[in-house]
Amino acid sequence: xxxxxxxxxxxxxxxxxxxxxxxxxxxxxxxxxxxxxxxxxxxxxxxxxxxxxxxxxxxxxxxxxxxxxxxxxxxxxxxxxxxxxxxxxxxxxxxxxxxxxxxxxxxxxxx
Amino acid sequence: xxxxxxxxxxxxxxxxxxxxxxxxxxxxxxxxxxxxxxxxxxxxxxxxxxxxxxxxxxxxxxxxxxxxxxxxxxxxxxxxxxxxxxxxxxxxxxxxxxxxxxxxxxxxxx
Numbered sequence: 011x012x013x014x015x016x017x018x019x020x021x022x023x024x025x026x027x028x029x030x031x032x033x034x035x036x037x038x039x040x041x042x043x044x045x046x047x048x049x050x051x052x053x054x055x056x057x058x059x060x061x062x063x064x065x066x067x068x069x070x071x072x073x074x075x076x077x078x079x080x081x082x083x084x085x086x087x088x089x090x091x092x093x094x095x096x097x098x099x100x101x102x103x104x105x106x107x108x109x110x111x112x113x114x115x116x117x118x119x120x121x
Numbered sequence: 122x123x124x125x126x127x128x129x130x131x132x133x134x135x136x137x138x139x140x141x142x143x144x145x146x147x148x149x150x151x152x153x154x155x156x157x158x159x160x161x162x163x164x165x166x167x168x169x170x171x172x173x174x175x176x177x178x179x180x181x182x183x184x185x186x187x188x189x190x191x192x193x194x195x196x197x198x199x200x201x202x203x204x205x206x207x208x209x210x211x212x213x214x215x216x217x218x219x220x221x222x223x224x225x226x227x228x229x230x231x
Contacts, residue, residue: 014164052125052221053165053208100164106219107153107212112164 012036014103014113022119023091031086031116033101041105042084046070046097047115053100059084091120123148125222127209133228134199142194142225144209153212154192156185158205159224165208168194199229 017032035042043058055068059078073095075087088095101113124147134140146154153172157165169178171187178185182203184195194207206224213220 050223052223053210054221055219102164107214109167109170110155110219111167112157114164115162 014101014111016099016101016113016116018116019114020117020119022121023088024121025091025093027091029088029091031088031099031101031118033084033086033113034082035084035101035103035111036082037103037111038081039103039105039111040081041103042078043068043102043106043110044074044076044084044086045100045102047100048097056086056099088118091118093120096120123211123213123218123220125209125211125220127207127222127225129225130223131226131228133230134196136200136229136231137198139195139197139199141196142207142227144192144194144222145190146192146209146211146220148211148213148220150213151211152214152218154187155210155212156192156194157208157210159208160205168207196227199227201229201231203227204229 014035040061044056045053047053054070056074057076059065065076096119099116102110104110126145128143156168159165169185174189176187182197186193206226208224209222211220
């Protein structure tokens with residue numbers, strides 16, 4: 011039981027490049043979400059999904075895209091990277107009103 | 122708008138020196154308050170959920186309490202391995218309604 015896994019662990023991008031952050035969970039949770047964590051700010055919700063084929067925007071969705079084709083996987087796409095997207099990204103699995111399980115994070119640097 | 126304020130921002134304790142971390146919140150109908158522990162370079166790890174004022178939960182040297190306006194995380198006789206950032210979050214219902222505080226960074230000196 012791996013819980014929540016994320017890849018890559020670290021990535022450097024140039025402005026304008028695109029990439030996909032991968033997230034997978036093996037707990038059969040319907041609810042999954044993506045957060046970003048920046049210094050001096052709390053975790054902020056980017057996008058979330060309540061099940062395969064169902065996604066919605068969180069607090070800071072601009073510049074990001076998501077899809078949910080299976081219960082296990084919830085990738086986050088950066089369409090055209092900007093320096094403001096330099097952050098640490100966490101994927102979480104589980105209902106926010108109960109217990110959320112977080113992945114180890116992806117550290118992204120956009121130059 | 123829901124708000125969570127954690128204090129202090131950083132706390133340095135000697136091993137064995139008990140203390141408390143504070144989480145003050147403003148929320149439109151609290152459905153749950155969460156405490157997480159986050160080690161450097163890792164994701165948050167769930168500790169406790171509190172649902173109503175007066176509720177208390179314990180785990181090893183940690184005890185979380187809840188009032189109508191704030192929550193405390195009491196650390197009794199801390200050890201160096203308790204060093205981490207402790208995050209507080211409130212849930213007010215709905216899929217988007219989880220608000221995190223900025224955390225308290227705890228350092229326990231041997």
